[in-house]
Amino acid sequence: MTFYTPIPDELKEYIDKWKLKKGSLIMILRSVQDYYGYVPKKICFSLAKELKAPLARIYEVLTFYNYFKTESPGKYKIAVCMGTACYLKGAAAIIKAIEDKLDIKESQATKDGLFSLENVRCIGCCGIAPNMRINEKIYGKLNKERVSEILDEYINLNAGVSSSQEPPIL
Numbered sequence: 001m002t003f004y005t006p007i008p009d010e011l012k013e014y015i016d017k018w019k020l021k022k023g024s025l026i027m028i029l030r031s032v033q034d035y036y037g038y039v040p041k042k043i044c045f046s047l048a049k050e051l052k053a054p055l056a057r058i059y060e061v062l063t064f065y066n067y068f069k070t071e072s073p074g075k076y077k078i079a080v081c082m083g084t085a086c087y088l089k090g091a092a093a094i095i096k097a098i099e100d101k102l103d104i105k106e107s108q109a110t111k112d113g114l115f116s117l118e119n120v121r122c123i124g125c126c127g128i129a130p131n132m133r134i135n136e137k138i139y140g141k142l143n144k145e146r147v148s149e150i151l152d153e154y155i156n157l158n159a160g161v162s163s164s165q166e167p168p169i170l
């Protein structure tokens with residue numbers, strides 16, 4: 001059985017340009033993540049072959065830097081700010097509320113692929129802490145109830161229940 005998956009031409013060009021340069025693995029993995037939105041397992045096998053590097057070395061880098069994602073992100077990428085201001089205003093409880101509501105943990109996506117959850121550092125809106133971002137939209141002054149309402153808006157929107165195009169930004 002072979003695990004080789006063809007690397008898209010655009011990526012292959014970049015990899016060919018950098019693969020012989022020392023210390024280029026992180027840059028190459030970044031380019032893979034930029035291309036797919038995460039680093040798919042199937043590409044790791046191909047990458048190991050292409051770079052003549054042990055697969056374990058690739059996973060060592062992927063798991064060391066939490067910048068890298070090995071799971072496909074959800075349609076709605078939830079990023080809860082865990083910067084100091086948000087942390088002090090209860091960001092951990094916001095994460096817990098999302099985990100409970102969506103039945104996922106940080107760095108996971110829901111089974112239907114609708115949501116994924118991660119924590120990030122300051123997103124520049126400390127005055128309305130605690131905050132989260134869903135794709136490009138910022139939601140501030142959150143509490144457990146508000147989080148639940150916001151997520152319901154997205155769930156309903158996706159089910160075609162809501163009449164609005166996008167949930168409102170607060």
Ligand code: FES
Pocket residue numbers: 081082083084085086087121122123124125126127129131
């Ligand atoms: S610490 Fe959360 S926005 Fe700044």
